[in-house]
Amino acid sequence: MNTSDYQQEFDKIIARKYFDKTLEKTRKEAFSKFLNLGIPTKKWENWRHTDLSLINKQNFRISEKHDAPNRELNISDYDIKNCYTVVIKNGHYIKNDSSIPKGVKILTNLEYLKQNNWKQKSKKETPFDLLNTSFCDSGLSFIIEPNVKINNPIHILFIYSGNDNLFVNPQINIDISHSSSATFIEQYTAGQTSSFQNTSVFCCVKENATLNHIRIFSSADEAINISSLYTEQAEGSNYEYFQFVNSCVLHRSDIYGKLNGVNSSCSLSGLTLSKDKQHSATYINTDHAKPHCKSSQNFKSILNDMSSGVFNGRTVVQEDSQKTNSRQSNKNLLLSDKALMNSNPQLEIYADDVKCAHGSTTGALDKEALFYMQSRGINKEEASSLLIRGFASELINEVQHEETKKYLLNKFDHWLRYYN
């Protein structure tokens, strides 16, 4: 995509009659800022390990109304049992395939904006955030009413399929009102085609509320998935996040977590499985804006072939945020000599009474452990599999919803079979 390609697609968006004109100014401003910045290059500090030429080399078009299927969808491949499912196909919400529980309000993003007096959520103005603002063409807002406990997860399924390379820019808002709790699973998945998914997600967790948030990036191997996730937490709230990346030629998650109320807790974790020339990068900024909060970052990658990855985890403890308790851990397993991982945990502490720890390890399979297993009669391939599975399952086993855990273990085993 070059500048004129983006311009051409942008003109199409602006010309759409069914889009509310109120947002036109915002879109135009964002697009003009994007044009000034352009797609990041490796000279940009936050992008120096990530090659974005894949985006520049290909052409994508925005999703049209006719891209929504009128035949029945087969979503059984992505079916996680005991979940409510919300299906978004090529950017279009498919109401007939979706179900939502009581206590949850689903709004279009426009309705959501109206309800919030047209106040846009504030984003970092990175090129991809600006693209999302300019091109935002889909997405939904979920509001959990106060004092509601929703036991089964709400599974938001983004499916991309078709013969064209689609460029989709969804925005998701999840608001958990005070004293409520819910689990959301976002899953990005695509068929054979290359697609460029550029997502913004906003989670707002109010007083004493809990949000369990799982994101599964299981698109086709050619897919590009870039996303920004913003969370804001009020007093006594709890946010638990797990991301599972097992495909995508290019994946990037930027996570901005803000602990904006005392006694709140933010726990972020993730597992990336990569092969071929795939690249997966996770950039995190956890902001301890209030005292007595807890945060953790626990990320693992398993890299095969010539794949590469980045973990860039930053925790900022602001001046008045005393009694902060924060942990960062990044562990990476390299299954090939040509795989590459960049690990960079960072702490920025301005308060003096805090407990912060960080650590990072990157290495090959433990030879001692392999020999130990072999000396018990287990062959080398099985011993390797056991070790890799052991490495991964420590994180997957933390997933509380049994069916989701099973689903992810199954996906993991599928990936592992490829390794052997």
Next chain:
Amino acid sequence: MLEIKNLHVEVENKQILSGINLNVKAGEMHAIMGLNGSGKSTLSNAITGRENYNVTKGDIIYKNQSLLDVEPNERALNGIFMSFQYPTVIPGVNNAYFLRAAVNAKKKYNGEKEYDAASFLKFVKTKLKEVDMDPKYLKRAVNEGFSGGEKKRNEMLQLLCLEPELAILDETDSGLDIDALKIIANGVNKYKNSSRSFLVITHYQRLLKYIEPDVVHVLIDGKIVKTGGKELALKLEEKGYGWLES
């Protein structure tokens, strides 16, 4: 059962064993004694086939076949077991799952029916009793958070489950208190029979109070300098190794 002929072993281009000869018959228990650095552990690693222990000369014959080109797991399937001096910690791998994988690998090799999770649990519970081990250790990751003594018990548990014909106990007594030592020794004595052989590698005579070797070898600088009966171990306890070294 095990015949070692003129064995020379190098580790990282350094010669450690220089011409070991050993003949362990079925049902025999041999003790290899020696100071630190004499090559005791190199011998056990060479028998079990650890990487980077290069046999430069000589041979290791087990059940009338050379082991030199045999993969470590195949040596194990064929009945060789080593209780590690420092058992490896394997994070994330459940102890029961690991043990079942090992036992089932052997069952498969022998053409027997493999255990499912339930029948294995039943089987392993009888073995746990023999080494006085709490079943909770099955639920943990292999050796993770185990004390020195618990690790050695876990090694014995594996031995009892895998039923080897040649068991090598590499410094099994180190890190054990006297009660744990007695439990291990008791397990060994019960397990020993006319078709099972032991190679007990130890620095001290302590373990040999509870399990009686048929033959004792003294290893110094990669060579067996003396071979005798169990009284040799007592003599070493009394006099040390100095009198053998000249």
